[in-house]
Amino acid sequence: MKIKTSDFVTSAVKREQYPDTDINEIAFVGRSNVGKSSIINSLTNRRGLAKVSQTPGKTRLINFFIINNEFHLVDLPGYGYAKVSKTEKASWGKIIENYLTDRPQLKKVVLLVDSRHKPTEDDILMYDWINHYGYDIEVVATKKDKIKNSEFRKCEKLIRETLKLPSNKKLHFFSSLNKIGKEELSDILFSDLVDETHSN
Structure with missing residues (x-):
């Protein structure tokens, strides 16, 4: 799917601040240092669309x-950053x-995990949360360029087993640096949202 335009709409904390429309939404969520802003910018072909912060955990809003x-593409606050208070962590969790x-407009959630590491307890909780609410979910392992080809199967097995991904559920690997497979991933994530919008 070709993305021609991508623009910021609004930031929100409370439900009444969300866009008051009935168009479909896809949300991106992941740990605060997983590269969420980078993958959003890569997929949308807009370098500065989502702000890439040098300070993990800085994004406290839903964008x-x-x-x-x-x-709508929805950028949820990053979670799991160690250097913030428990109160702050709890407030981010509540926002998410x-x-x-x-949110009936929400049709799909993209959970981002780091391809180099075993998913954390927070990642597992988020995966279970998304499934609990019944949303379509795609898991994308970021920073693929950081792992060797010889390590790929091992990393894939670790992520699948930790999250308990069903055997028929695809795990996508992606690097925002080299962008290999960007069009394919874009099709997987976005095409059905457009098809559903057009059919309504």
Whole structure:
């Protein structure tokens, strides 16, 4: 799927601040240092669309972007950053949970994990959360360029087993640096959102 336009819409913390539209949404979520902003910028062909912070855990808002004037891409706050207080962590979790709990426009959630490491307890909790709320989920392992080809199968096995991914569920690997397979991943993540929007 070719992304022609991508623009910032609004930032939100509370439900009443979300865009008041009925267009489909796809949300990206992951640990605060997983490279979420980089993959969003790579897939949308906009270098500065999602702000890449040098300070992990800095994104505390839900950011909405309009893609091709057809659907929203939603950037959820990063979680799991160690250098913030428990109170702050809890507030981020509440922001994410409130969005996931009652958002009929949300059709799919992309969970980002680091391809180099075993998914954390927070990653497992988030995967289970998304499934609990019944959303379509795609798991993308970021920073593929950081692992050797000889390590690929081992890393894939570790992620699949830790998250308990079903055997029929594809695990996508991607590098925002070399962008190999970007068009294919874009099709997988976005095409059905557009098809559904057009059919409504």
